[in-house]
Amino acid sequence: MIPFVKAHACGNDFLIIEENFAQRRHADLARKLCARNTSVGADGIEFLERKPNGEFFLRLFNADGSEAELSGNGTRCVAAWLASSEGKQHVALGTHGGLRTCQVVKAADPLYLIESEMGVPRVMQRTIELPEIGNVAGAMVNVGNPHFVLFVDTDDFSAHGKSWQDLGARISTSPLFPHGTNVEFVRVISPTEIAFRIYERGCGPTTSSGTGTCASSAAAMALRGVERSLTAIAEGGAQQTVWPANDAVMRLTGPAEIICRGEVAAL
Numbered sequence: 001m002i003p004f005v006k007a008h009a010c011g012n013d014f015l016i017i018e019e020n021f022a023q024r025r026h027a028d029l030a031r032k033l034c035a036r037n038t039s040v041g042a043d044g045i046e047f048l049e050r051k052p053n054g055e056f057f058l059r060l061f062n063a064d065g066s067e068a069e070l071s072g073n074g075t076r077c078v079a080a081w082l083a084s085s086e087g088k089q090h091v092a093l094g095t096h097g098g099l100r101t102c103q104v105v106k107a108a109d110p111l112y113l114i115e116s117e118m119g120v121p122r123v124m125q126r127t128i129e130l131p132e133i134g135n136v137a138g139a140m141v142n143v144g145n146p147h148f149v150l151f152v153d154t155d156d157f158s159a160h161g162k163s164w165q166d167l168g169a170r171i172s173t174s175p176l177f178p179h180g181t182n183v184e185f186v187r188v189i190s191p192t193e194i195a196f197r198i199y200e201r202g203c204g205p206t207t208s209s210g211t212g213t214c215a216s217s218a219a220a221m222a223l224r225g226v227e228r229s230l231t232a233i234a235e236g237g238a239q240q241t242v243w244p245a246n247d248a249v250m251r252l253t254g255p256a257e258i259i260c261r262g263e264v265a266a267l
């Protein structure tokens, strides 16, 4: 049996499993345990490795078994679990997208408010050409993992005559992005507020994304002149971003909640 913890951040849910239980079956475990109807169900699995020197490293696998560089919400879920189970108020977590530090801002176990340092976002305007659709203007944003951000002004986040879910799927899996990309549809509401929808690489539409929040905010700050301190509202709730300048580290603040612990049969 494999022990797991389940946690979520604004509905973006993760299983946390100690790395030593993975036994090189990360991708298979992700596909099996993330299945919504036949297993525990989640958007991804964070495998938590404890190094002999006390450092932590996270490997993130999406529900389809693909490995991503990192997750902002998943990292925060792990920080919440380490706060709940081991009393850690400040933790540094290595990821393939860089080191991420998390600080507990408010604790009401099992619910935590956490501020994370999310690295320096890189924003590049780009227009892509999609079959049957034509030119789609947006921005490629790297926040440790890849995002394509489109600005929309529709109430339902549709663009180019397609729903955001349909267009998101086409962009996410386009050969223009050989490693795939996460996709965000962003509406600027005011100089201090954006609303957005997320189509995630490796799992499809999600109610929230930590890196998606950072990518959407960075694009809005760099390209739309909104304030450097933003509230970013997704279907699952709001998170706060602060990015003092284009070459500065972005800080992300949002909730994470421990849902349950359990054991599940190995493959």
Ligand SMILES: N[C@@H](CCC[C@H](N)C(=O)O)C(=O)O
Pocket (backbone or CB within 6 Å): 012, 044, 060, 062, 067, 068, 069, 070, 071, 072, 073, 074, 145, 146, 182, 200, 201, 202, 203, 206, 208, 209, 210, 211, 212
């Ligand atoms: N939900 C995440 C992002 C998870 C990884 C993503 N699907 C990818 O493949 O890059 C977040 O909160 O950042």
